[in-house]
Amino acid sequence: MMNHEVALTPLSLRPADEVMRMERLGSLHACRLSFVRTLVRQMGRQRWQISRVRFDLNAEGHGTAVYRLQTPHGRYHGVMFAQPLEDERRSDRVIAEAWDVTFGMVEGEVDDGLLAQMAANVPLQEAGRQHPRVLVLSRANKSLRNFAHFVDALAAGEQPDPAWLTRVGYLYRTTAVYGNGKFGIADFARLIDNPDFRRPFSAQMAGVYLLRHFSIEQVEHLAACRSPETARPLATELRRYLGIGNSTGLGMAPFLINHPQLIAQWITQRETALALALRRMPEEGDRERMIALTRRAMQHLAETVTEDREQSERNAASVAALPDVLTWLASVPLEPDLWSQLVEWGARTLPLEAQELINTLLIELYPETVDALEDQMGVDENLDLEPDMPLMRLRQLIETHYGWALSHDYQSAEGAYWFWYRSAEKEEPRLGVRHAEPGAEKEMSIAIGPRVAHSHRAICDFLEEAPRAKVVDFLLERPRHKEIVRRVQSLVKAPYGDIHANLWHRDMKPMHLLRAKLAFFGASRFDPKSDRWVRITLFQGAPLVEELNAEPQDLADFDDWSFPLEPRREGGAVRPQSLSGEVST
């Protein structure tokens, strides 16, 4: 029960200087406010229905499939185009020109005219001109090994080995999922009054969910075509354990910097959820649930496979630390501030990823307290100037809130090592070494730290001459500082907006930025391929289309799919793994 006296006291959120450090952002896990979780809850609660309206695939699995998504408010269609692709053309990078599957999610009906328009343009992706009723445009490449193994096994009347999905948790991985007006598709502004998809990225996640279903139906179709006598459908536990991959590079980093108010909003909701959970007085049942969730997450991380040495070490460090958490949870008296004690103890003893895992699990404990925050994930983005602010006040604000930006040395070789730019090849974001590679004069100005430091110096100089100046007086003389000035003025009101790091520094790890955004999407199985390229899995463990269509009664159970565990194959059957590692019956 919530103590009303406590409930009335203001929430104490963690300071931005703690939360917005790169390493901590790079330690975030998906939580119940992540977009895939929110979407699945909404689908279950509102009884969304998904049906197949076209499935014209040949024996090689190539052709067109259309799925209908019916919500209480509207109707949408996922339109999939599967085509042959030579292995040498299969690239996850934005510079690719063909993919195994391309698809779009459309608002409303798909008649022959629209289908023909999409067939001519969706497979071209960026090079096509997309229809304004397309809400989401995406493409995906096969995991060839998984695909072959799954078709072989199902055609032979067997179930694939679940361990294959633990290594690579999908049959398809998307390489971009476009929304918000890209290449002619619908603007996000059009969805602002749409109760189905007004939350950020919810339409994109719904498109990915439809692709997951298609991947199951396609692989079963291939097995049936190859061996109609013996082929079997994929076991339910394996279907559930099958997610959709995503392969992502530096493109996510500019998004984080260019949408600071949105990022601040996401992080504020997560921090608010954590603060609300921390002040709940736990009952014995909460403690037991926390222990169960910790066990499951520990097993999930123990099973997670990555070739990346650093991520492997981080996973192993979390797995090694979590038994101490279990011991702590089992042995500490059930005091009202138990969760605060846990977090304080964790801050002293646990690695960062384990600390953030505990935070994620605490948020998981209290759906009734935190779930309403999912409706606060959107924001009007406007970096507005306050021209009448005294310039001295602005200087003070910078010194108070941007101390991190003023503390770096941007002149040294180490401190100014990288520059960010866009390549002429499909505008792919890349990193170059300053003074060694060409293009620094076309640098993308996403490193905010050096710009704030530069503006701060100019403001101090101006104040020497005009101590009573207003911001607008300064900017009329030095207009190039306008963008930073209004960013600072706006973000002191949204302090989780700026990342507290020097993005030029030689030791800067872009992976942290990628992971932060992907965690909000709901990604699991972080599998870095370098310090700036990562593969992840979405919807692994999520309820299936047939479970959704059955109109689930137990919504808490429907929602309980975080940190999925590898199912166990026993003879011809596949069963869920119990937390002790035994097979449950």
Next chain:
Amino acid sequence: MKVSFNELQGLCRKAFGGIGFEEGDAADAADMVAWMQCHGFNGVDQLNRGLDFLLAEDPEALPRVIYQDGDLAVLDGQGQSVLRSISLATELGYAKARARGLSVVKIRRCHNRQLIMGYLARLAGRGINISAFWRNAQEPLTEQVVGFRAGHATPEMRVYSVREVPEENEPNDGITLVMANHVELLPSLGADHDLDLLAHHSESELLACRQRALQDGIEVDDAIWSRLKTLAHRLLVEASEASRSGAGSGVNDND
């Protein structure tokens, strides 16, 4: 071709960057063009007509304050397009109105003046009443008046023809801005003025225009789009083998 609002805004931002605008100015200018286009004012055509001019402008010739006191300001736009840095002249009016209740700002010598509406929409959204007017020098002499209610990002606009051209030597290349905290400043005309109403765009009509643009996409001339892309391309770095590794991906994605 049909484009989305976000696409138009994004490409314009990059194109202005390619022209050499500072980042904040590029963002503001792109917002102005996209705002105008989706409210039916042909912002892209206006930009296209002004592009050669923009490319030839001296980026250092910034708007200069000729006179100001607590309530008034007169600025010299240095003959430049409003797309470059004029936002700060309007911000000056905003600051004065906030401090004193009402302000008047005259900006002399500037081009592409109608595009300023795109930035005024943003100021009005911040809670200030605005009226702006300007006269076009061509025959017949016309006057455009636009008014925003505080908190409304969509204005009401009227275009008049001026029957009696005043005998004066002042060139018609300026903008007058009036901003007020508490008083609505909408276009309104008494009966005995020497003005004929040529066009009237109500707030609801302009809002409906925006809704249609979001629903159906925005029609843009292919040639202009291509020109904007060429300008945006100036910010891109030519690819090389070394640069390809800068994306950090592997060389083979078959797994």
